[in-house]
Amino acid sequence: MSVVTVPGPAFTVRTVDYAAAQPGLHAVREVVFVQEQGVPAELERDELDPQSHHVIAEDAEGRPIGTGRLTPERRIGRMAVLAEWRSRGVGDALLLALLDKARELGWHDVALHAQVSAIGFYARHGFLPQGERFVEAGIEHQTMRRLLDAANPVETHDAAIAALLGVIGTARRELWIYSRDLDPGMFDNAEVMAALRRFGTHRGVAHILLQDAIAPQSGRAPLIGLSQRLPSAFVFRVIEEPVDRAYAAAFVANDQGGWYFRTLGHRPEGETRIDQPARARQLQGVFESVWERARPCSEYRALGI
The missing domain is CATH 3.40.630.30 (Gcn5-related N-acetyltransferase (GNAT))
Structure with missing residues (x-):
């Protein structure tokens, strides 16, 4: 009991x-x-x-x-x-x-x-x-x-949304998001946005690496607006080093052992698990090595910030 x-x-x-x-x-x-x-x-x-x-x-x-x-x-x-x-x-x-x-x-x-x-x-x-x-x-x-x-195989768009909800929803204080262009259809999904909003308003910090900062801005990605309202909760950097830009995968990992990895960053198919700290730490290590070389994303700063 x-x-x-x-x-x-x-x-x-x-x-x-x-x-x-x-x-x-x-x-x-x-x-x-x-x-x-x-x-x-x-x-x-x-x-x-x-x-x-x-x-x-x-x-x-x-x-x-x-x-x-x-x-x-x-x-x-x-x-x-x-x-x-x-x-x-x-x-x-x-x-x-x-x-x-x-x-x-x-x-x-x-x-x-x-x-x-x-x-x-x-x-x-x-x-x-x-x-x-x-x-x-x-x-x-x-x-x-x-x-x-x-690891659970992610084979459809609906499964990808569920995988994101699992990793975001089980995060405690930190998220690491490695995405090419904020993946239209995924990070602008209403349920995913609601989960990110809850995470950010409860003092969580999401570190977000992008290969392309212009496409999300042109597409008015809602996560950009959320980051402008909660600038301490959502921090963007842009990848510029050629060796880093050649990385084809994308992933999300959290501080509680959750992760969702996609071998091809422009596709939703991949694998996910919410209870494997070793793999989550490995992805965090990959993320942080690139983060150190990436530049701050000044394009997303709100006027007056």
């Missing part, structure tokens, strides 16, 4: 036996899925429940506030948190407990069907979308998958 401290009352997350914990599990799921989301009651329970590994979150008085399960199909599901406990770390704790259980079982990967509104949440935990969206129980969903012991 793990005790999680959050602003306000503490809560616990623990693995439970389904037969014994049914009342608490279904009390939460009934409220969230049936009452709030309109899922038919007969679909909320299924034959996989008795076969699955379940976790439950409880408040300080032992009242159930959140649930999740891991099915024999290696799929995470029935993630539910009562409304008054959302945005307080309960969902994160439930998901981390399920991932720990999957590792304990020796599983190589796990998948889930994410409600579209929750894609960003799962992306921050290293999950990438696969395939087309679909409707399940009247709600639009997206299949997402995460390898637990290896």
